[in-house]
Amino acid sequence: MQRRIFSGLAALCLAAATLIVPVIGTSAGNTAQAETTNTASLNISPVGANNWDCTPSSKHPNPVILVHGTFETMATNWLTLSPTLKRQGYCVFALNYGLEKGLPGSADIRQSASQLSTFVDKVRAATGAAKVDLVGHSQGGMMPRWYLGHMDGAKYVEDFVAISPSNHGTQGIIVPSSTGMKLIGVVGAVACDACLDQVAGSEFLTDLNSIGDTVAGPDYTVISTKYDEVVTPYRSQFLDGPKSKVTNIVLQDKCPLDLSAHISINHDPVMHRLVLNALGTDGPANPAYRPSCSI
Numbered sequence: 001m002q003r004r005i006f007s008g009l010a011a012l013c014l015a016a017a018t019l020i021v022p023v024i025g026t027s028a029g030n031t032a033q034a035e036t037t038n039t040a041s042l043n044i045s046p047v048g049a050n051n052w053d054c055t056p057s058s059k060h061p062n063p064v065i066l067v068h069g070t071f072e073t074m075a076t077n078w079l080t081l082s083p084t085l086k087r088q089g090y091c092v093f094a095l096n097y098g099l100e101k102g103l104p105g106s107a108d109i110r111q112s113a114s115q116l117s118t119f120v121d122k123v124r125a126a127t128g129a130a131k132v133d134l135v136g137h138s139q140g141g142m143m144p145r146w147y148l149g150h151m152d153g154a155k156y157v158e159d160f161v162a163i164s165p166s167n168h169g170t171q172g173i174i175v176p177s178s179t180g181m182k183l184i185g186v187v188g189a190v191a192c193d194a195c196l197d198q199v200a201g202s203e204f205l206t207d208l209n210s211i212g213d214t215v216a217g218p219d220y221t222v223i224s225t226k227y228d229e230v231v232t233p234y235r236s237q238f239l240d241g242p243k244s245k246v247t248n249i250v251l252q253d254k255c256p257l258d259l260s261a262h263i264s265i266n267h268d269p270v271m272h273r274l275v276l277n278a279l280g281t282d283g284p285a286n287p288a289y290r291p292s293c294s295i
Contacts, residue, residue: 048086069138106192141165154217169200255293
């Protein structure tokens with residue numbers, strides 16, 4: 001179990017290294033300044049998102065809410081997908097959640113799901129929409145399932161698109177122990193709460209999946225890449241459920257030469273096309289859909 005926890009944490013640390021080094025590397029004397037800067041950066045919305053005057057169209061009646069991953073922010077995670085959705089005529093919204101010790105997406109996942117619930121209510125109130133669609137990456141592709149299945153979220157969500165989600169946790173990647181211990185030290189403790197929650201076999205994941213992978217109401221689409229080095233094995237990302245409600249997609253089954261990994265998939269035009277197909281299809285994504293593989 002200790003080895004499993006270490007491996008999963010190492011994977012999360014590696015994926016987030018470039019994001020967290022500026023925060024962790026701050027000297028004690030500059031901590032207050034760093035926290036102020038970090039908080040300010042969290043208020044930056046991705047291009048195309050969080051226009052609270054946006055009115056959903058008859059073609060796209062559901063606002064789309066983007067849910068970032070561990071250690072990410074809405075601005076970094078959705079740098080390219082948000083404007084893509086906006087250009088297609090969607091009302092797009094995004095949030096930051098799970099802020100703990102200056103790191104977004106690192107708090108207890110149940111707490112983060114409550115923050116998502118509050119945000120969904122805010123979007124529905126502002127737009128007048130009965131339901132929303134959710135698109136999430138990594139933790140953001142798994143955390144909303146707590147909102148859907150263990151809270152009251154299922155009645156407010158029509159489509160849920162999960163990109164490289166940690167649905168059943170990660171076994172992580174094995175790295176030399178000296179490097180791994182250094183990486184864990186960079187994060188600042190044995191791990192953040194959300195990191196521990198995402199290790200395969202965790203108490204949180206056991207509770208999450210105890211009611212099954214899906215619940216009645218929403219349609220589910222999972223988009224994975226076989227080159228995912230963080231949520232492993234990549235097929236653990238898939239959801240079980242009837243084909244009428246669940247579509248699991250491997251990026252390379254559509255475009256064999258696509259080398260997108262866990263982070264780079266966020267900015268992959270092929271992934272964007274698959275998301276648009278999922279949102280525009282009655283039900284989950286059409287498994288027969290063949291997107292253009294051009295970039």
